Each structure stands twice: as C-alpha cells, then as structure tokens.
Amino acid sequence: MSEDAQRNPVPESNMVKTEEVIDASAEEVAKSQALMQAVAEGKVEAVEKLLKDGANHSARAAHGRTMLHFATMTGSLPIVKLLLSYGHPWNLVDDDYKSVGDYAKSFNQPEIYDFLLEEGVRTELLMGLMQRKLKMELLEAQQDDDEEEEEGDQEDNEEKEEEKKDAKDATTASSEQEDQDTTVDEEPASKKQKVETLPEVPNAEYLAQPLQYTEDGDRLLDAEKNGVMMGWELPLMIRHAEVISPQKGLRVLNVGFGLGLVDTELQKYSPSEHTIIEAHPDVYAHMIKQGWDKKPGVKILFGRWQDVADQLEIYDGIFFDTFGEFYEDLRAFHEIVPNHLEEGGIYSYFNGLGATNQFFHAVYNRISELELSEMGFTVEYEEMDIGLKEEEWNGVKRAYWTLDKYYLPICRLDGF
Numbered sequence: 001m002s003e004d005a006q007r008n009p010v011p012e013s014n015m016v017k018t019e020e021v022i023d024a025s026a027e028e029v030a031k032s033q034a035l036m037q038a039v040a041e042g043k044v045e046a047v048e049k050l051l052k053d054g055a056n057h058s059a060r061a062a063h064g065r066t067m068l069h070f071a072t073m074t075g076s077l078p079i080v081k082l083l084l085s086y087g088h089p090w091n092l093v094d095d096d097y098k099s100v101g102d103y104a105k106s107f108n109q110p111e112i113y114d115f116l117l118e119e120g121v122r123t124e125l126l127m128g129l130m131q132r133k134l135k136m137e138l139l140e141a142q143q144d145d146d147e148e149e150e151e152g153d154q155e156d157n158e159e160k161e162e163e164k165k166d167a168k169d170a171t172t173a174s175s176e177q178e179d180q181d182t183t184v185d186e187e188p189a190s191k192k193q194k195v196e197t198l199p200e201v202p203n204a205e206y207l208a209q210p211l212q213y214t215e216d217g218d219r220l221l222d223a224e225k226n227g228v229m230m231g232w233e234l235p236l237m238i239r240h241a242e243v244i245s246p247q248k249g250l251r252v253l254n255v256g257f258g259l260g261l262v263d264t265e266l267q268k269y270s271p272s273e274h275t276i277i278e279a280h281p282d283v284y285a286h287m288i289k290q291g292w293d294k295k296p297g298v299k300i301l302f303g304r305w306q307d308v309a310d311q312l313e314i315y316d317g318i319f320f321d322t323f324g325e326f327y328e329d330l331r332a333f334h335e336i337v338p339n340h341l342e343e344g345g346i347y348s349y350f351n352g353l354g355a356t357n358q359f360f361h362a363v364y365n366r367i368s369e370l371e372l373s374e375m376g377f378t379v380e381y382e383e384m385d386i387g388l389k390e391e392e393w394n395g396v397k398r399a400y401w402t403l404d405k406y407y408l409p410i411c412r413l414d415g416f
C-alpha cells in the first residue's frame, strides 16, 4: 500500500493536483491566459470561443486555483458547464486542498454546488463501471490463458506418460525411479502463472506488516505509524453497534476487529451469534490473547472477507470496517450483503469515504446511497458531531479524518 494509507479511501486520483502545462508555445500560453481572464470575468461567449479555439484550460493561477475554481467563485454556471464539457476535471484541489465544491459552498453558490456534485457522481459512477468492466475482461482473458495452458499441460503430460511407458519397457527399475522423482519436483508452469497474475490484494502490504497496539489500548498503528484504528471513534462504534443490533439476542456479523470497539459494544446485546472476520495475523493473535474466541456466541473467521465469504450465514445485522481498501472493495462487499442479511435487517459501514474533504465525502455518500438503493436497500445517513481535537493525531503519521460531522449509514434491506 502507498504511504497514503487510509480507511476506506477514495482513489488517490481524486486528491492530487495536476502539474502546470509544460512545453507550451508563447501563443498557447497567451491563449490560455486569455481564457483564464475571460473565466475570471465571467465572459461566457469569450470562454466558449477560446475553448473552441483550443485554448488550454489546465493552467493554474495563484494558490493553485484552476479555471473551474474561478468559474465557481464568479458564480457562472454556464462557464462551469463549458469547462467540464471540454474535459476540465471536476475534482482538482487548490494549494489549501480546497475542491471546487468547497468553493461553491464558501462563495454561496448552491446551484453550482449541486451541479458539481451531480457531475462528480456521474463521472465516478462511470469510472467505476469502466474499471469493473476492464477487470472482468482481464479476468476472463486470464481464465482463457489458464485453460489453454492447462490443456497444453494435459497434452504434455499425456506425451510424457507415453514416453515414460516406452522408457519403462526399455530401462531398469532404478532409472524409472529417477524419472518419477523429476516429475514430482516440477511445479506445473500453469500454477506459477496463476499466482503471478491473480488480481492484486489492495492492502497486501498492510496485511504483511507488523502492527502495534499502544499500551493504553487506545490505538492500533501500522509499521509506519498510520492510524489503523483510534480510540476517538468509540462514540461512532457505540452507535454503529446499536444500529445493527437494536435489540438483544440477534445474529450479527462484524468485518474488521481493529481495537474491538464495535465488537465489545455488540457483546452488550448478548447476540445469539456474533461472527467476526479479521484478516491481519497480529490482530487475530491479539483477539485470541484477549479470549475473544471464548466469548458467548463468538465465531472468528480468520482471513480476508473476500476469502472467507463462503462461510457466512444469515444475520440480522452486519457492520463493515476494514483498512486500506478502496470504494470498489466496499462496493464488492455491498454486493454480497443481501445474500447474508435477513429481510428488514440493518447493514452499516464505517463511513470514511473521502473523509479529508467535505465535497468528495458528499460525492461518495451520494454514490454509495445510489448503488446501495439499486441493490435493494433503503439508505439514510444519521448525522453525528465529531468535534475532533488536533491533538488526537499526535504521534500518528497522517490524519485520516478532518471533517466535523460523521454521516452514519443505516441501510435497511427491503423485502422483495
């Protein structure tokens, strides 16, 4: 995983700033400057003409402001639309990490804000769709390769068998033993190939590194001091547990143990079944040391949720909170939730999508809501105040949360 390890991050492409235009001719620079000027002055026709004329819209002004930032500041929705239609990205940030959506909020441009939000949602939904399509195509191509190779191997083996048979007739018993030894030592090429081309595990690096629980048990950090789970989240976990287990004696599933905050809360509801999936060996060892395997109703599935999903049963409530995975992984989990949730049951997840920027967070909340609705859920977000002090992040490499509000997802599986 990159050094930007986060909980439920959105793709990093959403967070980076593009470079200035390089290698531009004097004429191109002049055209681009004229465009910037026209945008800043809100001159729609001039902007359209310059864009048509090929003016580059990726130049930036002071503070790293893009043309879209300027169009938003001046409140010109037609210019915002024009820039986007000419391929200006919707998700660039200025030097203070402020997105165009943040500008629309601070400059009180609700119409532009709504438009940008919808644009972000549309673009990301499309990107997700294309990514999944590409992944499917790659997997299919890989399967075809594997099958071809297996067929090739089978033919090779049959040929070898034939050769062996001939040799057996012609040679002594000892030389036949040598032949067999050689065959046993060889790993089939197709198997090696398979391992090398399997789809990558997004948080493989995280899962392979040692973790550390702080002495007070208030933090779980990775080897680079990224916060995997922090004690300040307790009020959130208390509410998540209450939401998925509104009464005693229910069957619950939690994915990702971390500090065990949500599981400790769930135990207070005396669940009749309490399944926990955990993938990291250090966390699993910690759970065993704390006797979690002996707690009432508890069943631990050690492994990645992707690898143990076939052992899941039906639950009344499900909670999901992993580390170092992306929205696409969360979405993949959402796809299997309806198979394991009782009708009317509640699903919830740690909502840290794009949680270092209010606007990106809003875009991902909407995307998640839309996709969950399509999967058969009724979704609502419960607003909670966070009021996080900066000191909370002392000793941690990077804050993974900077927002004031938490939007706790409550997803009820509708009847069919």
Ligand SMILES: C[S@@+](CC[C@H](N)C(=O)[O-])C[C@H]1O[C@@H](n2cnc3c(N)ncnc32)[C@H](O)[C@@H]1O
Pocket: 007, 203, 228, 229, 237, 255, 256, 257, 258, 259, 260, 261, 262, 263, 277, 278, 279, 280, 283, 303, 304, 305, 306, 321, 322, 323, 324, 325
């Ligand atoms: C943020 S912590 C969970 C915190 C937990 N909600 C709590 O209340 O303390 C994330 C946990 O998910 C685990 N994890 C990461 N990827 C996983 C995966 N694919 N399947 C299962 N567990 C995973 C991590 O090892 C870590 O223990």
